Amino acid sequence: MSGVWPGSAFTRRDGELLVGGVGLRDLAERFGTPLHALDEEEVRRRCQAFRRAFPGADVAYAGKAFLCRAMAGWVAEEGLALDVCSAGELAVARAAGFPAGRILLHGNAKTPEDLHDALEYGVGRIVVDSFHEICRLATLRPASRLLVRVTPGVDGHTHAAMNTGVDGQKFGFPLSTGAAAEAVRRVLAQPGLTLGGLHCHLGSQITGAAAYEEAVRRMVALLAAVREEHGVTLDELDLGGGFGVAYRPGEPELDPETAGEAIGKTLRAACAEHRTPVPRLTIEPGRAIVARAGVTVYRVLGVKRGLVAVDGGMSDNPRPGLYGARYTARLVGRRTTCAEREVTVVGRHCEAGDVLARDVPLPADVRPGDLLAVPVTGAYHHAMASNYNLVRRPPVVGVGFGRARLLVRRETPEDLLLRDVG
Numbered sequence: 001m002s003g004v005w006p007g008s009a010f011t012r013r014d015g016e017l018l019v020g021g022v023g024l025r026d027l028a029e030r031f032g033t034p035l036h037a038l039d040e041e042e043v044r045r046r047c048q049a050f051r052r053a054f055p056g057a058d059v060a061y062a063g064k065a066f067l068c069r070a071m072a073g074w075v076a077e078e079g080l081a082l083d084v085c086s087a088g089e090l091a092v093a094r095a096a097g098f099p100a101g102r103i104l105l106h107g108n109a110k111t112p113e114d115l116h117d118a119l120e121y122g123v124g125r126i127v128v129d130s131f132h133e134i135c136r137l138a139t140l141r142p143a144s145r146l147l148v149r150v151t152p153g154v155d156g157h158t159h160a161a162m163n164t165g166v167d168g169q170k171f172g173f174p175l176s177t178g179a180a181a182e183a184v185r186r187v188l189a190q191p192g193l194t195l196g197g198l199h200c201h202l203g204s205q206i207t208g209a210a211a212y213e214e215a216v217r218r219m220v221a222l223l224a225a226v227r228e229e230h231g232v233t234l235d236e237l238d239l240g241g242g243f244g245v246a247y248r249p250g251e252p253e254l255d256p257e258t259a260g261e262a263i264g265k266t267l268r269a270a271c272a273e274h275r276t277p278v279p280r281l282t283i284e285p286g287r288a289i290v291a292r293a294g295v296t297v298y299r300v301l302g303v304k305r306g307l308v309a310v311d312g313g314m315s316d317n318p319r320p321g322l323y324g325a326r327y328t329a330r331l332v333g334r335r336t337t338c339a340e341r342e343v344t345v346v347g348r349h350c351e352a353g354d355v356l357a358r359d360v361p362l363p364a365d366v367r368p369g370d371l372l373a374v375p376v377t378g379a380y381h382h383a384m385a386s387n388y389n390l391v392r393r394p395p396v397v398g399v400g401f402g403r404a405r406l407l408v409r410r411e412t413p414e415d416l417l418l419r420d421v422g
């Protein structure tokens with residue numbers, strides 16, 4: 001069980017909420033609303049927590065959760081590696097000077113541009129996802145190590161749209177059909193390719209360690225089978241990301257210590273059982289690094305019939321619509337003694353489904369002009385934002401050590417018109 005605000009969050013007596021030592025009302029006045037505040041210290045603390053919980057492992061931040069140059073820089077300084085899955089994410093990593101050798105390229109359908117740019121920059125690892133891709137890579141002869149993405153057939157017990165470890169979804173080579181073993185065979189048969197190890201990713205928002213433990217047992221069995229068949233000892237096992245976080249107070253989350261201990265123990269036991277050397281572990285947390293570092297600040301524009309409408313919505317947070325995700329919200333920037341009542345916070349978009357937080361207790365005197373803060377918005381929010389209704393995407397403001405710094409500016413009408421070249 002866990003809280004949902006960044007560790008630095010602190011409510012002053014006047015009702016102002018400080019994050020990273022900076023007041024959210026001050027931020028709203030300086031940068032406008034809606035805005036995303038991102039707590040640098042929280043990001044760094046979580047990077048450190050994963051490194052401590054998985055000693056000896058390579059911790060790769062999954063950049064798709066949120067990436068900008070500053071974020072890439074923090075992650076690099078904390079000694080993490082970086083997952084990218086497009087030429088765009090790679091371009092940001094490059095612009096931040098992220099060391100190429102510590103970058104992994106993912107994707108079930110990598111474009112020629114993705115592969116070209118990754119090879120040009122010299123990324124350390126490429127995770128292969130199809131037989132066709134093995135053929136393409138064989139002609140490109142990359143210097144990168146390859147990992148074969150295996151679908152271990154383990155159910156992460158998460159939302160179907162995020163359940164990537166089961167057979168029948170679009171990622172990876174199924175273990176059950178023998179496709180994974182065949183992929184290993186084909187990579188090893190290519191003299192121009194270097195097979196480094198195996199990869200799997202069970203999905204996202206996984207709140208128990210059991211699915212990871214089952215994946216470890218199945219993946220170690222495959223490592224042992226590869227050793228038996230080819231006499232090749234693969235020295236890397238990448239278990240992907242998916243470590244779940246709480247979005248509302250009291251929801252379960254998978255903390256790094258629990259996961260690290262369970263996975264490490266199971267890995268050593270499974271390797272002993274198969275008499276195979278313990279591979280170096282790689283994990284790829286995205287959400288668990290950055291989700292709780294983010295807080296979104298909205299301004300209330302209207303109140304009617306238990307609905308509080310704010311100046312953002314599904315364009316800055318598509319997750320309620322995509323996954324039925326639930327959020328909490330609170331009033332910030334002023335004090336009130338008014339009793340609370342349950343309301344639903346809705347956005348400004350032209351869809352009835354544009355709901356940000358259903359049934360949340362807010363003071364009964366919430367009125368237009370007030371500021372609301374929604375926590376746990378650091379991952380898959382700005383990264384998934386759209387321009388629906390030609391609403392301009394909000395800025396990302398880095399906070400920490402009592403200071404605020406604009407990391408990504410708000411879009412302008414000119415930004416929208418720049419691409420409209422007809």
Ligand SMILES: *Cc1c(COP(=O)(O)O)cnc(C)c1O
Nearest residue numbers: 062201204241242284285286287
């Ligand atoms: C999405 C993804 C991750 C990160 O998932 P989180 O739930 O954000 O931890 C890691 N690895 C791969 C291959 C992914 O697709």
